[in-house]
Amino acid sequence: MAGHRGRVLDVGVPTEERSAYGQSLRRRVPRAAQGEWDTARRREDPIALLEAANAPRIPDLVALKNYRMQASPFAFFRGAAPVMAADLATLPVTGLVTQICGDAHVKNLGAYAAPDGHLVFDLNDFDETTVGPWEWDVKRLATSLVLAGREAGARPGDARDAVRTFGRAYREELRRLAGLSVLELLRIEVRRHLESELFHRVLAKAERVTPAYALSKLTVRGRGGEPRFHDRPPVLYHVPSPTAKRVREGLSSYRDTLSPERQLAFDAYRAVDVAFKVVGTGSVGTRDFVVLLLGRGKGDPLFLQVKEALPSCYARYLPAAPPCTHEGRRVAEGQHRMQTATDPLLGWTRIDGHDFIVRQLADHKAGLEPTDLVADALLSYGLVCGEILAKAHARTGDAAAIAGYCGRGDRLDRALVRFAVAYADQTERDHARFRAAVRAGELAAGSELRLRRDWHRTRRGRGSDTPSA
Numbered sequence: 001m002a003g004h005r006g007r008v009l010d011v012g013v014p015t016e017e018r019s020a021y022g023q024s025l026r027r028r029v030p031r032a033a034q035g036e037w038d039t040a041r042r043r044e045d046p047i048a049l050l051e052a053a054n055a056p057r058i059p060d061l062v063a064l065k066n067y068r069m070q071a072s073p074f075a076f077f078r079g080a081a082p083v084m085a086a087d088l089a090t091l092p093v094t095g096l097v098t099q100i101c102g103d104a105h106v107k108n109l110g111a112y113a114a115p116d117g118h119l120v121f122d123l124n125d126f127d128e129t130t131v132g133p134w135e136w137d138v139k140r141l142a143t144s145l146v147l148a149g150r151e152a153g154a155r156p157g158d159a160r161d162a163v164r165t166f167g168r169a170y171r172e173e174l175r176r177l178a179g180l181s182v183l184e185l186l187r188i189e190v191r192r193h194l195e196s197e198l199f200h201r202v203l204a205k206a207e208r209v210t211p212a213y214a215l216s217k218l219t220v221r222g223r224g225g226e227p228r229f230h231d232r233p234p235v236l237y238h239v240p241s242p243t244a245k246r247v248r249e250g251l252s253s254y255r256d257t258l259s260p261e262r263q264l265a266f267d268a269y270r271a272v273d274v275a276f277k278v279v280g281t282g283s284v285g286t287r288d289f290v291v292l293l294l295g296r297g298k299g300d301p302l303f304l305q306v307k308e309a310l311p312s313c314y315a316r317y318l319p320a321a322p323p324c325t326h327e328g329r330r331v332a333e334g335q336h337r338m339q340t341a342t343d344p345l346l347g348w349t350r351i352d353g354h355d356f357i358v359r360q361l362a363d364h365k366a367g368l369e370p371t372d373l374v375a376d377a378l379l380s381y382g383l384v385c386g387e388i389l390a391k392a393h394a395r396t397g398d399a400a401a402i403a404g405y406c407g408r409g410d411r412l413d414r415a416l417v418r419f420a421v422a423y424a425d426q427t428e429r430d431h432a433r434f435r436a437a438v439r440a441g442e443l444a445a446g447s448e449l450r451l452r453r454d455w456h457r458t459r460r461g462r463g464s465d466t467p468s469a
Contacts, residue, residue, distance in 0.1 A: 015178055015400045022404025025094040031407065033092050034135060035415030037422035041090065046083045046430045047437055053082040056310060057285030060454075063446040064234060065284035069431075070438060070445060073424070074147040074370055076431040078107060078281045081128055082313040083430060084140055087423075089317035093133040094405055098397030099337045101389075102128025102314055103282065104137040105144030106381065109388060110367030111199075111206035114341035119203050120189060121384070122339050123392055124365070127283065129334030130312045131321060134393050134402055141385055142166055142420040147427060148370040149378050156421075158375055162382035163420045167413030169386025171406040177390060178400035185395060189340045190387045198368070198377045199384070206366035211301045214362035218303070219292065222273075227298060229275035229290070234451040236277050239289070244274035247289050247306055250351040254306075254358045257332070257347035266345065269293035269302050277305070286310060287354060290361055303361035304345070308354050327355040338392035 054062045069079040077084075081103045101108065101123050108125035142163045149159035177185060215227060218236065222228035231237045239247075248271050255263055273292040278284055287308040294301055309327035324330050328348030336342050347358045373381055393402065406412050438445045446454070 018398055018400035019404030022401035025405050029092045029094050031411045032415050035418035037419055044086045049082045049086055061285040063444040064451055066443050066445040067447050068281045070435055072151050073428045073431040074151045075281060076434055077147050077427050085313040088136045093135050096134055096401050097131050098134045098393040099334055100132045100137045102130055102312055104141040106148045111202050112365045115344040119206055120341050122388055126331050126335040128312045130314050132314055132318055137389060139419055142416045143423045145382055146420045146424040148373050151370045152374045154374045154378050158378050160417050162378040163417045164413045165379055166382035166386040167416040169383045170390045173387045173390035174394055174399045174403040177394040178403050188391055190391055196380050202366050202368055209362055209365055211303055211362050214303050215301045226272060228273045236275055238275050246351055247274045250349040254347045254349035262344050269295045304358055305361040306356050306358050309357045328357040331357045337396045
């Protein structure tokens with residue numbers, strides 16, 4: 001299989017031959033088989049998988065991650081990528097691979113600023129990215145449409161229609177992109193969202209999220225009038241001077257990962273403050289620093305996020321993949337491959353033996369909330385998700401072969417609906433079990449308020465750079 005895959009990806013092989021090869025894979029994995037999910041199958045224990053994934057994280061903050069995951073099945077889904085990775089690895093795949101996002105779900109698409117300043121809407125989270133089966137991204141995003149729709153109160157039929165629309169958009173966009181030249185494909189940007197009022201609201205929100213906005217939200221006036229971060233434990237707080245010094249030192253090797261013109265811009269800033277910041281759901285518990293830098297005075301702030309990059313949860317299921325020598329570099333390079341336009345200050349570094357991704361914290365970033373996704377909005381979002389994922393996969397895999405497998409009819413779309421609904425049901429069962437484990441004391445869970453009280457009671461005096469780090 002690997003040899004033939006290499007051959008069809010060779011430059012000069014006609015698109016028709018690639019497509020025919022993809023179509024031939026239906027004999028090995030019928031498209032209807034992509035809808036299979038057997039609830040009686042033997043699975044790895046979800047709770048054990050989550051505990052193993054949390055082992056390298058900061059223990060005190062794992063309780064906050066668990067607390068956030070209790071909120072709903074979709075919140076659990078966001079924090080439980082290792083569980084779905086284990087399940088996906090048991091399902092049939094065609095053997096065609098792409099760069100996968102790894103955590104493709106409706107909250108991991110959003111608006112941000114391209115290097116030239118215009119706003120784009122694309123995939124924007126790549127912590128789990130790797131080279132893997134295209135089916136894994138498609139099934140995870142499809143399932144998220146169902147779960148998000150349920151959280152928003154959408155009718156079951158609306159969620160099924162959104163998945164069906166997502167599948168159709170993915171198929172049709174892949175077929176269109178397969179006919180483009182390589183250079184044309186590199187420039188493709190999905191702009192369908194510009195037609196929707198729903199996305200206009202997101203873009204308007206992104207317009208407001210500037211470094212100046214972050215300055216007003218995250219900082220206070222310090223000595224000499226220079227801004228410094230708030231202290232709002234456990235989600236934002238200063239770190240001891242030795243830790244801040246090591247983070248600043250880590251920016252030196254980060255600089256080396258930037259292109260020369262980006263180095264010139266970075267050199268115009270100086271770091272003035274460092275803090276620890278908790279973000280998201282799935283990322284809670286990783287070492288996550290924010291750095292405030294100033295350029296031409298206090299009115300020229302730059303915020304960098306220095307976020308720990310752990311191994312992809314898919315790595316254990318892809319034994320043939322090349323070894324990863326730097327997890328931050330894996331994330332940054334995967335992001336460059338999948339996005340049309342990427343944060344110009346994206347890079348990586350290593351601090352105290354931990355790998356980190358470095359990127360801008362506040363650069364016109366915004367996204368939709370699941371509660372927005374009802375009725376026509378859910379359908380529109382499914383369409384955009386399908387086109388964006390197809391664009392990302394076409395840039396890094398054989399679009400013609402995947403499109404040949406998917407076909408022109410709706411057989412794959414209907415299979416995706418069956419899988420997404422069945423796996424959303426599975427996620428709800430896993431979520432219920434997760435909540436029961438928390439209630440029984442098997443898993444620690446604590447709200448921000450509780451952790452703040454614990455912080456003030458026990459952490460202030462011990463000089464730790466992060467809780468229980």
